[in-house]
Amino acid sequence: MSQPTLHRTIAALASAISLSAAAAGPLTPPAGPITSTGMTTDQIEPRTPISEATTITEPGSYYLTGNLVVTGNAIDIAVPGVTLDLNGFSIIGDGQGPDAGITVSAVGGQLPVVIRNGFVRRFDDDGIRANADGADVTIERVTVDNCFRGFDMVSESVLIDCRAVNCTDIGIRTFGRSILERCIAENGGNLGFRGEHGIFINCIARANAGGGFVLGTSGTATTDAANRFEGCTSAENGGVGFQSDDPAQLSGCIARNNAGNGFTLADNARMTDCVSDSNDAIGIQVGNGVIITGSSSSSNGQRGVQGGNAVMLRDVLVTGSGGFGINLGLNARVTDSTSSENGNDGVLVGEGSTVTDSLAALNAGDGFQVGARSKIIACHAEDNDSAGIRGAADVTIDSNFVTLNATGIVGVSGTLVMRNTAAANSNNFSVSGASVGQIFQLAPNAAFNITNSFANVQF
Numbered sequence: 001m002s003q004p005t006l007h008r009t010i011a012a013l014a015s016a017i018s019l020s021a022a023a024a025g026p027l028t029p030p031a032g033p034i035t036s037t038g039m040t041t042d043q044i045e046p047r048t049p050i051s052e053a054t055t056i057t058e059p060g061s062y063y064l065t066g067n068l069v070v071t072g073n074a075i076d077i078a079v080p081g082v083t084l085d086l087n088g089f090s091i092i093g094d095g096q097g098p099d100a101g102i103t104v105s106a107v108g109g110q111l112p113v114v115i116r117n118g119f120v121r122r123f124d125d126d127g128i129r130a131n132a133d134g135a136d137v138t139i140e141r142v143t144v145d146n147c148f149r150g151f152d153m154v155s156e157s158v159l160i161d162c163r164a165v166n167c168t169d170i171g172i173r174t175f176g177r178s179i180l181e182r183c184i185a186e187n188g189g190n191l192g193f194r195g196e197h198g199i200f201i202n203c204i205a206r207a208n209a210g211g212g213f214v215l216g217t218s219g220t221a222t223t224d225a226a227n228r229f230e231g232c233t234s235a236e237n238g239g240v241g242f243q244s245d246d247p248a249q250l251s252g253c254i255a256r257n258n259a260g261n262g263f264t265l266a267d268n269a270r271m272t273d274c275v276s277d278s279n280d281a282i283g284i285q286v287g288n289g290v291i292i293t294g295s296s297s298s299s300n301g302q303r304g305v306q307g308g309n310a311v312m313l314r315d316v317l318v319t320g321s322g323g324f325g326i327n328l329g330l331n332a333r334v335t336d337s338t339s340s341e342n343g344n345d346g347v348l349v350g351e352g353s354t355v356t357d358s359l360a361a362l363n364a365g366d367g368f369q370v371g372a373r374s375k376i377i378a379c380h381a382e383d384n385d386s387a388g389i390r391g392a393a394d395v396t397i398d399s400n401f402v403t404l405n406a407t408g409i410v411g412v413s414g415t416l417v418m419r420n421t422a423a424a425n426s427n428n429f430s431v432s433g434a435s436v437g438q439i440f441q442l443a444p445n446a447a448f449n450i451t452n453s454f455a456n457v458q459f
Helices: 003-024
Strands: 047-050 054-056 060-064 075-077 082-085 090-092 102-104 113-121 126-130 137-145 149-153 158-160 163-165 179-181 184-186 193-195 199-201 204-206 213-215 227-230 233-235 242-244 248-251 254-256 263-265 270-272 275-277 284-286 291-293 296-298 312-314 317-319 333-335 338-340 347-349 354-356 359-361 368-370 375-377 380-382 387-391 396-398 401-403 407-410 416-418 421-423 427-430 439-441 456-458
Touching: 075 082, 102 113, 113 126, 126 137, 137 149, 149 163, 242 248, 248 263, 368 375, 380 387, 387 396, 387 401, 401 407, 421 427, 427 456
Parallel strands: 047 060, 054 075, 060 082, 075 102, 082 113, 090 113, 102 126, 113 137, 126 149, 137 158, 137 163, 158 179, 163 184, 179 199, 184 204, 193 213, 199 227, 204 233, 213 242, 227 248, 233 254, 242 263, 248 270, 254 275, 263 284, 270 291, 275 296, 291 312, 296 317, 312 333, 317 338, 333 354, 338 359, 347 368, 354 375, 359 380, 368 387, 375 396, 380 401, 387 407, 396 416, 401 421, 407 427, 421 456, 439 456
Antiparallel strands: none
16 A cells, blocks of 8 residues: 555544544543433333222322222222232221222233232222233232232232231132242131142142132043142141142142141142141042152051052152051052051052052051052061051062061962062961962071072071
């Protein structure tokens, strides 16, 4: 590049930089204190104050200016697209007449209704009633106490960090596909939570006169939707801890000290890592086709786990039940589970079942009792008051260890008994009429060589 051309290029660049800097304005801030040049919160989101009972008929943002004490209904939200901030204050009724604290009568619409941050007290009807068809309602950080019902919500509602306390009837009632997270219903006169097809995350039902969580469609099971519970607790309620009349998925839930069953679940439920403890009736009662894994049932007044047909248990602990430990119907599967110190049989399963790698100990009846055409393999039965293992016709009893039972193994005509070890039972084998591999008597401190691969051993 020639020298004149280079000079012209540099001059052009300098001019462009100068123009850019001029367009950007001065880089040095003005002298003096910094002052706001922005808008107020109300200019960003205009808000309308509420200081008396009212009906909201225009979309927008509203807030309480103080506690609102009313006779009759307090606030009705008649349009979608409303945010109501209780601002930490209370809406207080007189406890007389069929009056509600907040109602959402808006029907449908694309815009949501949001209610947040405060208290609703002493209404003879619902604290918050939002059951208009098609409404999109979210409630956050609201406590309702001393009302007839705490929250009565439309389908697909969302409740987060809400509480219903000391309500006469249901604490929180929701309909299809609602989501509740970190909500509490306690000290109510009826059910804690009532609804259908919902998702409940880290919710608590405590000390209600009726059940804790009761979900379903008027007692009729359906298959088009499921209830889901994650990390929920139901304790000290006057009825069932958890009840789902529709298929349910539960993980990490606890039912403790309830007057009814801990869990009552319909067909096809799935339960993982749950606990049922010290309930007055059955610990876990389920329908057909249910899978329970990694869960426990302890010190319940009646049976530990009661199930229908085709129920599968894996890594389940049952102890201290008033009746049977595990009592399942036809075609059951019990694996890697323990049933101990129960008031009747440890494990009782119906025809066509399979029990493997499980322990039954210190039960008042049999350790294991299996129905016809079943298999029990590689299990341990110890110190049960009756038989360690009792098999019906056409049952295979294979490779088990039985000790300190009244009778080790009991078989009947058609029972196949092979490769088992029995020690220190009052009677090791009672297998008259059964098909039995050679019973080898092992002498104390003696070497042995058993060539029959189907032989049973006793000592």
